[in-house]
Amino acid sequence: MPMSSRSLPRSAALLAAVTLVSGLAAAPAQAATTSQRQQDFAAAATEFGVPENVLLGVSYLESRWDSNAGTPSTSAGYGPMHLTDLREAGVAGSHHDEGSEDPRGDDARPALHPQAGPAAPPQGLQTVDEAAQLTGQNAETLRTDSTENIRGGAALLAKYHAGQTGWYDAVARYSGSTGDAARTFADEVFETIKSGMTRTTDDGQQVTLAASPDLKTPEHAQNPAGVECPRTVTCESVPAPYQELPNDDYGNHDLANRPVSQKIDHIVIHDTEGYWDSVLKLAQDPTYVSWHYTIRSSDGLIAQHVPTKDVAWHAGNWYVNAKSIGIEHEGFAAKGTWYTEAMYRSSAKLVGYLARKYGIPLDRAHIIGHDNVPGTVPSTIAGMHWDPGPYWDWSHYFDLLGAPLGGFGLPGSSLVTIDPDFAKNQPIFTGCDTAGTPCAARGSEAVVLHSEPNDAAPLLKDAGLHPDGSPSTMAVSDVGSRAATGQQYAVADVRGDWTAIWYLGQKGWFHNPRNARVAKPAIGWVVTPKPGLATVPVYGRAYPEPEAYPANVTVQAITPLPYTLAAGQKYSSAGTVGSEYYSATTFDVADHVVVKGKLKYVQIQFGHRIAFVKADDVRIAPAF
Structure with a gap:
């Protein structure tokens, strides 16, 4: 060819x-x-x-x-x-069509909900x-x-x-x-x-x-100038437009100067919910949203859309957007499909390169799925997206990153890493193709949590996803009672073959028998309320105190989520972070301001999604 x-x-x-x-x-x-x-x-x-x-x-x-x-x-x-x-593949929805999430997630701007029609699979193969x-x-x-x-x-x-x-x-x-x-x-x-x-x-x-160690392979040529990729993958540039629009609007991302202006803390893994050709057209639409990279399923080809120094509109949480890189993977979170090894490998090489470039830790507190991004305020939680879904193989992905998950703590540790056998772990979710209909049995990275140590017990409650007080469900999109591979949690209790972790202010129980562990002892740090505090508020973003804002920037509210961290409970800590807000609401970059406050936060693994608590409210201690 x-x-x-x-x-x-x-x-x-x-x-x-x-x-x-x-x-x-x-x-x-x-x-x-x-x-x-x-x-x-x-x-x-x-x-x-x-x-x-x-x-x-x-x-x-x-x-x-x-x-x-x-x-x-x-x-x-x-x-x-x-x-x-391709005849069997059917027609897929387009990216960001499901849910009510505003990909920008910035209260200082009107919500953005672009729509695109269904996309048929590309023809020709x-x-x-x-x-x-x-x-x-x-x-x-x-x-x-x-x-x-x-x-x-x-x-x-x-x-x-x-x-x-x-x-x-x-x-x-x-x-x-x-x-x-x-x-x-x-x-x-x-x-x-x-x-x-x-x-x-x-x-x-x-x-x-069997290995053929003497096999000689040709060297890889350099990628085109301007793309930010390792030499071991193939990248192309498909730029997203930074363009003025009518009515003082603009799209589809914000210029910045990261990491000089702001440290990049996270890489967010997405799936496209659409096919390559149609998704790339959306990335080039100035009225649509944006992300930094897209990776093709069939061969692992990478397209870069937004320079990593700039802020893309992808995660539904402006604090996370301003401090992350978003990578889309051609695929579907629940359509009964699987991700190819070519794409996993290409993605892992890209993420490893970016993590080294920006000093991002290779762990599940910093390499996160879109489904791990918190809602900004109580009203946005239910609409947050949940890709790449429970069928993304995080354990294999981290093996490819050279940072395998689990197994580093001493037996009996009060902190565990979720790490089930992907192929054998097959919870039956519903709604992959039709609402309420059981999905096909398949390997999963997700561990389902119960309110008591038995399989018949109700799932946990999530006040953000289910404000009526009803328990979470087995719907594939419902992450309210689900722990993900690689995430770390503090142990709350053990009864025989069942282990409970602290999760959204509750004990979440999962079957963890000695001969088939789904959680491994871990080492790390945990947070708990300081003595004298009965509860501590939990936040979806780490915004500065009002006094930190200059006169020309609108103060952003520090709004608690509908959860609390109670005395006696512990949650895994990913470290202390400073408070920041990137004010970027106009096309003119001269008006953009990074507001940094004195307030400090601690990132924690609070439920399926990450969250933040004020450092002054908690005590950080090593897990034993």
């Missing part, structure tokens, strides 16, 4: 192809195993003349060898080989039909039968390789992309072959890709 101007010269490309062929020919044999999945890869490789490690490497970058119960990925791919069938012609199987079988799916993928690779000297271009073409994005996909496949991999799939089958 043709490569872009950034590709290797043809002589170098041919040399790389020859090197890859020799490396693959010398690759060690796969480890002996009786798993059906491993046998299927070996049989398909032999049948279609594809090196087994190439077949395994491609499949790993697509699905990590999982079957995903025949459900589609976020880019309409099925099975271990990610054969695409229908590999399941091509595989059907090559294998004689129908599309449904290729989508749902893992053995035939692997055969179909092998047949496609063999076809793409015909007439070529090496397998690099065939792998690049398999991604469905062109140019540098396809090349990056191929690079990642061959790096996986080089390092090797062993894992147990979502349906319990162990698969091994």
Whole structure:
């Protein structure tokens, strides 16, 4: 397939192809195993003349060898080989269409609720039909039968390789992309072959890709000037417009000078709730909202829209917006789809690069989902978005970041890290496709909390999500009684195989048996009210005291959320932060002001979402 101007010269490309062929020919044999999945890869490789490690490497970058119960990925791919069938993908809603969240989340400006119509999947990639012609199987079988799916993928690779000297271009073409994005996909496949991999799939089958450490791969070319990305991923610039609009309005982000003006504390992980082409059009709409990056599902291509020094409108909380970077991932929080390994890896490389650049800790208090961003005031809590949802694999993501979660505390610690086995942890939520209808059983990062130590007990109450006092529900969008992988909580009680944590002012119980722990001992710091204080107010933003504002900036109210931190309760601390408000309500950057106060706050893990308490109200102590 043709490569872009950034590709290797043809002589170098041919040399790389020859090197890859020799490396693959010398690759060690796969480890002996009786798993059906491993046998299927070996049989398909032999049948279609594809090196087994190439077949395994491609499949790993697509699905990590999982079957995903025949459900589609976020880019309409099925099975271990990610054969695409756009006819089955349907029409998706567009980003920010659900809920009442104002993405800016700034009380100093009118609420912004842009709407965009439903988006159909992009046309042009229908590999399941091509595989059907090559294998004689129908599309449904290729989508749902893992053995035939692997055969179909092998047949496609063999076809793409015909007439070529090496397998690099065939792998690049398999991604469905062109140019540098396809090349990056191929690079990642061959790096996986080089390092090797062993894992147990979502349906319990162990698969091994033996390492080929002597395999040579071509170097990655530099990204275009102006994009902020590591060299190991492919990035392009798709700028979001900073543009004046009628009626003294403007869009779709704010210029700033971070980190000189404000420290960047968080990276917020989103999903797009729409497909790549339509989402990128929205990012270029001056009347819409904005985020810093979008990552494509099929190959991990990254588009940067807003410079990281500037403030995008993405998280629904202006304090968080002003101090974060927002990254959208092509996908859906609850549509029954799964995120590809290519996207996970590309995202982890980007986040690792940004975290190093800005000194952001690699933990779940600072690398957060949109679903972990707090409401600004009581009235906004119910409308906050909840992506990337309970099916985003935080544990695997942090493994890719080189910052694995859990297991660092001593037994009996009063602080725990939530860390269930993703594949085995399968709470049945409702409403993925139709309200009230159970979602398909699938691996999840979420641990459901009960009001008593038994599965039949009601879920916890969330006064912000359910102000009528009713318990939380198992609706996939209801995060009121749900702890997320990587989050840390103080232990409130233990009864046999059940553990309780402090959560939204209550004891939240979850099953935590010795032989299948879903929470691991942790080390860290906790906060509790200072002696003499019965309760402490909790806030969704860390705004300055009124005296800190200059005369030309409207004072922002410090409004408590409808929760309290009571004496005797403890919550995990992510450290003390200063109070700040970025006043940016006009197109003229000269009017923008960063207001910094003397007031200090402590970020805590209060429920599913982070929150803030005034440092003067609490005592910070190590967890034991």
